Amino acid sequence: MRAEGGEARRKRRIEQLRLLDPRRADDFAEIEAARAAGLVVASVQNRYNLVDRSSEDVLDHCAREGIGFIPWAPMDAGRLAEPGSAVDAVAGAHPGATASQVALAWILAQKPWMVPI
Numbered sequence: 001m002r003a004e005g006g007e008a009r010r011k012r013r014i015e016q017l018r019l020l021d022p023r024r025a026d027d028f029a030e031i032e033a034a035r036a037a038g039l040v041v042a043s044v045q046n047r048y049n050l051v052d053r054s055s056e057d058v059l060d061h062c063a064r065e066g067i068g069f070i071p072w073a074p075m076d077a078g079r080l081a082e083p084g085s086a087v088d089a090v091a092g093a094h095p096g097a098t099a100s101q102v103a104l105a106w107i108l109a110q111k112p113w114m115v116p117i
Contacts, residue, residue, distance in 0.1 A: 028061055043068030045117075049076050050106050051086050063111060074107045074116035075100060 034041050044062050046055035048071035055071075062069045080087045080103040087099040087106075094102060107116045 028058075031058075031061065031065075031067070041065075041067050043070050045070040045072055047071070047073045048107070049074045050080060050103050051076055059111070069111065069114055071107055071114060071116045075103055 031041055031044065044058060044067055046058055046069070048055045048059065048069075052073070059069050061067075075081055079085060081098070081100040082088075083099075085099055087103050091097050091099040091102045097105075104116065107114065
């Protein structure tokens with residue numbers, strides 16, 4: 001990847017790179033290997049929501065390095081919107097707010113530059 005990435009960048013075939021779900025033990029190694037190959041890592045897309053915060057270390061790394069972070073499954077595939085969900089009690093404390101609105105508000109409050117999908 002090192003030689004090919006740098007060559008592709010020089011030839012302007014690859015402008016930016018988006019990494020999907022780098023959550024393994026070598027998370028940062030994967031991100032940094034792409035950058036060392038001369039690629040611009042524009043964003044990282046990981047599963048992240050109110051009940052699944054397993055990507056917080058990657059999120060912190062992206063914040064330090066100026067890399068975008070796109071949390072997918074912010075509603076946990078709809079489970080956070082269901083009655084009796086982990087968010088339902090919190091939504092009850094906010095009259096007029098649905099569980100979906102609370103879950104999305106939580107995501108958006110984490111980092112001002114995050115864009116959930």
